[in-house]
Amino acid sequence: MxxxxxxxxxxxxxxxxxNTNAQFLSRELAQLGINxxxxxxxxxxxxxxESVVNLARSRSDLLIFSGGLGPTQDDLTKQTVxxxxxxxxxxxxxxxxxxxxxxxxxxxxxxxNNRRQAYVPVHGRKIENHNGTAPGMIFEDTRAPGKYAxxxxxxxxxLKPMFLDTVRPWLAAMxxxxxxxxxxxxxxxxxSHLEEKIGHLLENENPTAAxxxxxxxxxxxxxxxxxxxxxxxxxxxxxxxxxxxxxxxxIYARGEQPIEYATVAxxxxxxxxxxLAESCTGGLVAKRLTDVPGASAVFGYGAxxxxxxxxxxxLGVRHETLEAHGAVSSETAAEMARGVRRVSGAxxxxxxxxxxxxxxxxxxxxxxxxxxxxxxAENTYVQKxxxxxxxxATVRESSAQxxxxxxxxxxxxxxxxxxxxxxxxEPAHLREQTTALRDA
Amino acid sequence: MxxxxxxxxxxxxxxxxxNTNAQFLSRELAQLGINxxxxxxxxxxxxxxESVVNLARSRSDLLIFSGGLGPTQDDLTKQTVxxxxxxxxxxxxxxxxxxxxxxxxxxxxxxxNNRRQAYVPVHGRKIENHNGTAPGMIFEDTRAPGKYAxxxxxxxxxLKPMFLDTVRPWLAAMxxxxxxxxxxxxxxxxxSHLEEKIGHLLENENPTAAxxxxxxxxxxxxxxxxxxxxxxxxxxxxxxxxxxxxxxxxIYARGEQPIEYATVAxxxxxxxxxxLAESCTGGLVAKRLTDVPGASAVFGYGAxxxxxxxxxxxLGVRHETLEAHGAVSSETAAEMARGVRRVSGAxxxxxxxxxxxxxxxxxxxxxxxxxxxxxxAENTYVQKxxxxxxxxATVRESSAQxxxxxxxxxxxxxxxxxxxxxxxxEPAHLREQTTALRDA
Numbered sequence: 001m002x003x004x005x006x007x008x009x010x011x012x013x014x015x016x017x018x019n020t021n022a023q024f025l026s027r028e029l030a031q032l033g034i035n036x037x038x039x040x041x042x043x044x045x046x047x048x049x050e051s052v053v054n055l056a057r058s059r060s061d062l063l064i065f066s067g068g069l070g071p072t073q074d075d076l077t078k079q080t081v082x083x084x085x086x087x088x089x090x091x092x093x094x095x096x097x098x099x100x101x102x103x104x105x106x107x108x109x110x111x112x113n114n115r116r117q118a119y120v121p122v123h124g125r126k127i128e129n130h131n132g133t134a135p136g137m138i139f140e141d142t143r144a145p146g147k148y149a150x151x152x153x154x155x156x157x158x159l160k161p162m163f164l165d166t167v168r169p170w171l172a173a174m175x176x177x178x179x180x181x182x183x184x185x186x187x188x189x190x191x192s193h194l195e196e197k198i199g200h201l202l203e204n205e206n207p208t209a210a211x212x213x214x215x216x217x218x219x220x221x222x223x224x225x226x227x228x229x230x231x232x233x234x235x236x237x238x239x240x241x242x243x244x245x246x247x248x249x250x251i252y253a254r255g256e257q258p259i260e261y262a263t264v265a266x267x268x269x270x271x272x273x274x275x276l277a278e279s280c281t282g283g284l285v286a287k288r289l290t291d292v293p294g295a296s297a298v299f300g301y302g303a304x305x306x307x308x309x310x311x312x313x314x315l316g317v318r319h320e321t322l323e324a325h326g327a328v329s330s331e332t333a334a335e336m337a338r339g340v341r342r343v344s345g346a347x348x349x350x351x352x353x354x355x356x357x358x359x360x361x362x363x364x365x366x367x368x369x370x371x372x373x374x375x376x377a378e379n380t381y382v383q384k385x386x387x388x389x390x391x392x393a394t395v396r397e398s399s400a401q402x403x404x405x406x407x408x409x410x411x412x413x414x415x416x417x418x419x420x421x422x423x424x425x426e427p428a429h430l431r432e433q434t435t436a437l438r439d440a
Numbered sequence: 441m442x443x444x445x446x447x448x449x450x451x452x453x454x455x456x457x458x459n460t461n462a463q464f465l466s467r468e469l470a471q472l473g474i475n476x477x478x479x480x481x482x483x484x485x486x487x488x489x490e491s492v493v494n495l496a497r498s499r500s501d502l503l504i505f506s507g508g509l510g511p512t513q514d515d516l517t518k519q520t521v522x523x524x525x526x527x528x529x530x531x532x533x534x535x536x537x538x539x540x541x542x543x544x545x546x547x548x549x550x551x552x553n554n555r556r557q558a559y560v561p562v563h564g565r566k567i568e569n570h571n572g573t574a575p576g577m578i579f580e581d582t583r584a585p586g587k588y589a590x591x592x593x594x595x596x597x598x599l600k601p602m603f604l605d606t607v608r609p610w611l612a613a614m615x616x617x618x619x620x621x622x623x624x625x626x627x628x629x630x631x632s633h634l635e636e637k638i639g640h641l642l643e644n645e646n647p648t649a650a651x652x653x654x655x656x657x658x659x660x661x662x663x664x665x666x667x668x669x670x671x672x673x674x675x676x677x678x679x680x681x682x683x684x685x686x687x688x689x690x691i692y693a694r695g696e697q698p699i700e701y702a703t704v705a706x707x708x709x710x711x712x713x714x715x716l717a718e719s720c721t722g723g724l725v726a727k728r729l730t731d732v733p734g735a736s737a738v739f740g741y742g743a744x745x746x747x748x749x750x751x752x753x754x755l756g757v758r759h760e761t762l763e764a765h766g767a768v769s770s771e772t773a774a775e776m777a778r779g780v781r782r783v784s785g786a787x788x789x790x791x792x793x794x795x796x797x798x799x800x801x802x803x804x805x806x807x808x809x810x811x812x813x814x815x816x817a818e819n820t821y822v823q824k825x826x827x828x829x830x831x832x833a834t835v836r837e838s839s840a841q842x843x844x845x846x847x848x849x850x851x852x853x854x855x856x857x858x859x860x861x862x863x864x865x866e867p868a869h870l871r872e873q874t875t876a877l878r879d880a
Contacts (some may be wrong), residue, residue, distance in 0.1 A: 013476045015467025020461055027455025036453045037488055041462070048477060055495070158557035205573025276744070283723035286744040290722025293798055293832065301750045304716070304726040304742035306735070310784065314741060344750065356735055360618070392733060 001175060003029050004038040006061045008077050012041045013142050021066040021152075021159055028163060030224055031179055032171050044068065044076055053084045053149075061147050064167075067154030069134035071113035072156060078137070081149045082121060086142035089119040095126065099133045127166045134159040177225045180232035184220040184223070185403040187259060188250045188417045194218055197246055205240040215394055216401035217259065236330030249414050252405065257406040260288045265413035267348075267389045274407060275346035276302035277315050277336035279327065280354035280370060283398045294401055301344040305336070306440065313341030315351075326351050330371045330382045337373035337380060348410060349375045352383070352403055356395045374406050374419075381406065383419035429434035441615060441741065444478040444500045446492060447611060447818045448508030448517050452481045460601055461506040468603060471619055471663055472611050474502065479535035484508065484516055488880055493524045493589075498709035498860060501587050503582055504607075507594030509642050511576035518577070521589045526582030529559040539573045567606045572598040578610070584599075617665045620672035622680050624660040627699060627845040628857045630766035637686055647679040655834055659700065686820045689854050692845065699844040700728045705740035706733035707788075714847060715786035717755050717776035719767065722795035725840045741784040745776070755779030757790075766805075768793050770822045773811035781815050788850060792843055794825070796835045810839045814846050814859075822847065825860035 005025050011017050022039045029036050037060065042052045049068075056063045068077030075089075081087055096118040105112040117134045120126040127150075128134030134153040139421060142145035150167055152159045172178050186194065194211065195202075198220075202209050207224035220243060225233035253262045267274055276286050276299075286302030289295050303314050308327055311317040319333040326329040333351040341349025354370025361367035368387035373380055385402055387395050409416055445465050451457050462479045471475050477500065482492045487593050489508075496503045508517030511584035515529075521530055536558040543550040557574045560566040567576030567590075573592040581587035590607055592599045597640025618828055626634065634651065635642075638660075642649050652823050656782040663674035684691060693702040707714060716726050716739075726742030729735050748767055751757040765771040765837040781789025801807035803812060808827035813820055827835050849856055 012462075013466055013479065014470045015463045015465070015476075018463045019479075023452075023455045025457045026453055026454070030454045035453075035484065037485075038492070039453065039459075039479075043477065045477075054480070101759035178784075252522065278723075278726075281727075282735070283718075283726025283742050283744065284730075286723025287721075287727045290724075290744070290746065291833070295722070296746050300745070300747035301754060302723050302744035302746070304730070304744070305740075305755075306730065306742070307740035310740040314743075314783075343754075395729070 001034045001062055002032050002060050003036050003041065003062040003064060004056050005029075005036060005064050005066070006056060007039075007041045007066045007154070008043070008044065008049065010043040012067075013043050016339045020156055022156065022206050024156070024160060025064055025066070025163065028168060029064075029171075030166070030398075031181070032175055032178065034171065038091035044074070045082070046076060049076060049080050052086070053080050055082055057141070057147065057149075062171075063149040065149065065151045066159055068134075069117065069151060069153045071111065071117055071133070073244065078119060081216065082124075082138055082152060085124075085147075087124055087139050088122045092118050092124050092126070094121045095120060095135055098135075127152070127164055129153060129158055131155075131161060134158070136162050137165075137306055138170070141238055151425050155230045158401050166203070169387060176227070178227065178229040179223060180229060181223040182236045184222070184240060184243055184247075184251045185262075186218045186220060186247060186250050186251045187216070187248070187252050188217070188399065194247075198243060199240075199278050201242055201246075204239070207235050209239065209243075216398040218404060236269070240315055247410070248404060249409070250417075254409060258288070259401060259408065260292050262379075263404040263408040263411070264289065264292045264295050264298055266408045270413075272347040272411055273298050273300060274348040274350060274411075275300065275340045275344035277311075277349065278302065278304050278350045279306060279336070280356045281352050281403070282306060282356075284396050285352065285403050286400065287402055288404070299339070300346065303340055304409040311336060311339075315343065326365075328355055328365055328369060328371065330373070330384060333371035333373040334375070334380045334382055337375040338409045341375050347376060348407060348412045350403055350407060352399055354395070354399060356399075357390075358392055364437070368395050368397065370400065370402075372403050372406060374410050376410065381410065381416050381419040383416070399432050441474045441502055442500050443474050443476050443504060445469075445476060445504050445506070446496060447481045447594075448489065449481070450483040452507075456561070460596055461594070461871075462542065464559075464600060465504055465603065468608060469504075469611075471621070472608070472615055473617065474611065474615065474736055485645050486516060486520070489516060489520050489522070493520050497524055497581070497587065497589075500539055502611075503589040505589065506599055509576075509591060511551065511557055511573070511591045515556050515559065517591060520589060521579055522564075525564075525579040525587075528562045530562050531556050532566070535560060538575075546575065563805040567592070567599075567602050569593060569598055569602055569666070570596075571601060572846045575847055576602050576606070576777060576843075578607075587699045589681055598781050611641065616667065618667065618672045619665055620669060620674045620676045620871040621661060621663045621665060623695055624662065624680060624683055624691045624701075625693045625695075625699070626658045626687055626690050627656070627692050629658070629687070634687075638683060641679075641682055644679070647675050648678060649683075650680065656838040660714060666848060667770050679710065680853065689849070690853070690857075692848060693774065698728070699841060699848065700732050703844040703851070704708040704729065704732045704735050704738055706848045710851045710853075712725060712851055713738050713740060714790060714851075715780045715784035716789040717751075717780035717789065717791045718742065718744050719746060719776070720745060720796045720845070721750070721751050721836050721839050721843070722796075724836050725790070725792065725827050725843050728770040728840055728844070730759045740786065741780070750777075751776065755783065768795055768805055768809060768811060770811045770813070770824060773813040774820045774822055776816040776817070777813035777820060785815060787817070789841050790843055791815075794835070794839060796832045796839075798832055808835050810835065810842075811845060812839065812843050816848050816850065819857050821850065821859040823856070 026036050059139050100110045121137050124139040127321045136152045139149040184386050197336045199347045207222050212219045222239050226232035283304040308322050316339040336351025337349040351373040355367050357367035370385040373382045387398050495579040500589050509558045540550045564579040576592045645664050649662045662679050663670045666672035723744040743752045748762050756779040761771050765813050773793050776791025777789040791813045795807050797807035810825040813822045827838050
């Protein structure tokens with residue numbers, strides 16, 4: 001089956017909005033094994049729309065439209081497609097009731113314009129829209145059965161659920177396949193090392209597996225195609241286990257949630273609390289931690305200590321430590337971690353200090369040099385990151401990412417991958433002993 | 441002049457990447473007064489590419505291509521377009537030297553594949569690429585002069601400067617126009633109120649002005665078209681003054697930098713420092729403040745105090761205040777602001793406390809209720825925000841935005857727009873007196 005994707009909307013041609021629907025639909029169709037040969041965008045112009053519809057109909061079996069179903073858009077898309085596919089539109093009282101109810105639920109009366117959204121195909125079928133007023137629709141070409149046009153509304157929060165709930169299962173049934181995907185999130189091993197370890201698992205035909213490098217983490221997407229959804233899920237699960245066998249606890253979670261969710265979950269599971277002392281990350285770690293609803297159960301205090309004086313005053317970092325080793329050093333990171341733990345009364349203290357750039361780098365400590373420490377009652381773990389070739393923003397994001405993984409591993413009682421452990425009472429000479437992690 | 445935009449790349453059809461080039465090019469062409477009637481995406485397939493090129497050539501005067509110039513892509517796009525436009529390709533030694541030098545600068549040797557990037561049009565012209573190896577090119581149709589094809593490489597960091605530096609001036613000259621744009625950033629007046637005040641200025645033909653609503657701010661883009669760049673700039677400037685006459689200091693800056701840059705600049709200009717006490721924003725304000733390189737000159741300490749106990753311990757918020765008014769109250773915000781000012785020794789203290797959601801709202805204080813305070817030696821300014829219908833992330837972003845504006849205005853000695861002023865020594869009964877800002 002060969003498909004093309006057509007977006008209708010002048011706002012796309014003016015560059016006012018980005019065509020994220022095309023990416024979403026393309027990816028979904030690729031997963032179904034349906035080839036997308038063309039994407040097009042056309043405005044709300046009758047002749048140009050008609051020429052695009054006719055051309056697409058002549059060269060593809062499946063046309064997926066986004067947009068052009070709004071109440072102010074004059075039914076142009078529906079009518080043009082209905083005409084090209086030998087169908088007609090009828091007024092649907094049931095649909096009108098739904099549209100009216102949608103407005104009532106928001107305490108408003110329905111504008112007259114919205115009536116026209118109640119026109120649906122005579123031969124084709126409508127697709128329910130739970131997040132807006134415009135129903136979607138599927139036309140089958142009355143003169144060339146097996147050729148389809150699917151019309152979906154433009155707003156992504158309407159289009160996506162309609163595609164996933166209705167169009168995808170329909171296409172999967174037609175292509176006799178059910179799909180299931182699992183996303184594995186990996187920290188603590190760079191992309192190139194990862195390819196060495198699991199490259200052989202990425203060559204498979206079904207399930208497929210693909211790597212996506214993100215800031216300081218890698219995401220593995222496993223997708224299986226089978227005759228039933230249950231079977232596809234089972235295949236995915238079985239294949240995912242091969243990754244677990246190699247990567248173990250470096251897979252920190254499944255799904256779309258970033259690592260701070262796993263860290264909060266690990267702290268909750270351990271019944272432990274954490275406090276933060278941030279210098280170069282400047283509140284980013286606290287911000288990401290508190291992005292997680294319910295973070296207050298495990299987090300009470302984050303200190304953004306952006307000057308030496310404040311590090312001394314708020315965290316009790318010793319003046320001599322700052323003098324002897326500098327603010328960006330493993331010694332300072334360790335004292336920050338211990339200090340914030342002590343003043344807050346939390347179970348774990350985290351200290352992060354580094355040079356995010358663009359200025360402030362030296363030969364010895366270039367931009368991207370970051371020291372971080374986690375202290376508990378007995379131990380202080382310290383690691384050095386050298387995040388070269390990065391922007392200020394990515395140095396900070398990478399640092400936060402590593403801090404979350406360090407804390408997650410400690411909360412779960414897992415061994416630290418690159419950090420060195422020290423007795424929390426014995427702070428001297430940490431610098432010489434820290435290991436350098438060179439991150440791709 | 442009627443244009444269309446054609447992206448070449450299988451990765452777009454697979455949904456692996458988002459077509460941001462189409463948006464960028466569309467917006468730029470719209471600014472030049474050139475109508476974009478179609479956008480298309482096609483893969484690296486000879487027949488389909490040829491059909492797209494021929495169709496586009498038949499219906500448009502200007503074809504802008506992105507992608508398809510990479511070393512592994514077989515010259516397909518160049519050859520197809522050259523053929524359709526009656527031109528040929530020649531090998532360019534000078535170009536080869538540049539490509540080779542590009543690799544040398546990165547300490548690598550040039551792969552053989554890259555040689556083919558040195559083929560350029562015989563009749564058309566090449567476009568220099570300062571950020572990559574593939575030159576761009578402009579073909580004029582030898583059989584239909586006045587019809588053009590512009591080929592640009594796919595990576596946005598190569599395409600954008602090539603378009604802005606070479607293609608845009610060429611198109612501007614051809615359409616006998618020079619363009620200039622100014623972006624005015626506005627805080628402290630909602631979008632609907634803004635439309636009332638300046639709606640009449642948005643109807644103009646040249647310069648044009650458009651509003652873009654962002655989180656808790658609005659951006660006005662003024663674009664003038666003239667015979668020379670100097671004249672366009674002058675027209676823009678003159679038109680911008682009309683907005684200043686109405687909005688005054690609510691225009692916090694020009695350009696693309698967010699408000700934290702203006703706040704840091706205001707503090708630097710005043711020679712003042714600020715300290716933060718954040719509850720609901722959880723480090724976001726500190727994070728955004730330290731996104732600004734050089735923020736350390738005005739910022740030393742940010743406390744993310746996420747529990748009542750920590751607010752008491754670290755900021756000296758009184759237990760009775762928390763008991764009597766709750767953590768989310770103007771009294772607590774005021775004591776947080778004063779407390780963090782006192783403990784840090786900064787000139788200004790900022791306190792922010794609220795309910796970001798998704799849980800924790802009550803009838804009296806629904807999700808989106810936020811109190812913020814700024815304290816200096818004499819006064820404490822307090823305002824209440826009611827940010828209804830938002831997500832946790834937008835409640836937090838809006839709060840940060842308002843905190844930056846409050847601080848900016850105080851640092852510049854401007855009057856507060858919605859906050860109430862209190863003597864810093866007299867904290868009682870603030871709540872009844874705060875004004876509510878209902879933000880669209």
